[in-house]
Amino acid sequence: MAFEVLIVDDSEAMRKLIVRVISLSGFETGRCFEASNGQEALDILRSNWVDIVLTDVNMPVMNGEELLECVAADEMLRSIPVLVVSTDATSHRVDRMMSLGAKGYVAKPFSPETLRHRMEQLLGASND
C-alpha cells in the first residue's frame, strides 16, 4: 500500500529534506504533497486523500497550532494522524500540540531513523 504524505513547513529546504528521508526510508509512498503554511495544507487536505501530515509549528499565515485546531474541528480530516516536526521541543510546546490532537512529535534536529520510526508507528496504528 502506497502512503500519501503531506509535509507542511515554511522552509523549502526542510520540506526537500523530509521528502528525501521518506523516499530513502523504504516507505512505499504515493504522492508527497508540500505546503508552506497551515492554510495551504488545509486546501490540499480538503481536495486530496492524505494518510499522514507532518507539520512544523512556527509558520506564517496559519501556524501549526491553528492547523491542528482546524483538522480536529473537521469531521472529514480529524482521523488523519498529524506528526509535529519542530525545533521547539520544550515540554510546554509538546504538551500543547499533543492536546490539540497531534499523534506524535519529532524535535529538529532529528536523525532519519527517528523520523522513520515515528512515521511507522503512526501509519501502522492507522492501519490497525
Added chain:
Amino acid sequence: MTDQVVEFLPEAAQHTLETMFFSVPDVVSAAPRRPAGDLIAATLAFHGSHHGQLGLLVSEPLARTFAANFFGCDEDSEIASGHVTGVIAELANMICGAALTRRESSGAFDLSAPRTFRLAAAEKSPEFTSGATSACCLEFPEGTLVLYLSFGTPL
C-alpha cells in the same frame, strides 16, 4: 542564565551539525572571530520566556558543504544559491531552537522566520556580532561557522 547559555550554544550547534549535516568541527572555541572571505549571514529573533536573537556567519565554501550534506548531494554538484541560503536559514533555526530548549526545557518560545544575506569580505560585520551574551566559533576544513546569541531586545 549567561553561564548556562555559554554551555548550551556550542552543544546545540554541534548536535545539530552532527545529526543533520554530518559535520564535525575540528575546533570549537568561545572566542568568535570573523571568518575570512565571502560570507553568508543569518539572523532570527525569539520571543517567549526570554527574548533576543541568534545570528551566524559562515564561510561560503562551508555553507555549500553544509547544503550538500543536508540534501545528500555530491559536494561538487551545483547547488542553487537560493538552496544554500535556505539551508543556512534552517541551520540557524535549528541551532536557536535546540539552544533555547536546552536552556529551559519547560519554558516557551516562538522563533521568527530566519533572514539571510550575503556579506562580501570588505563589508562591515552585522550588528549582531557585537554585545552577544554567548558566542562560539566552530572551525572546519572548508571554513568557519560563528554563532552569536543575545538576550534582550532584538537588534
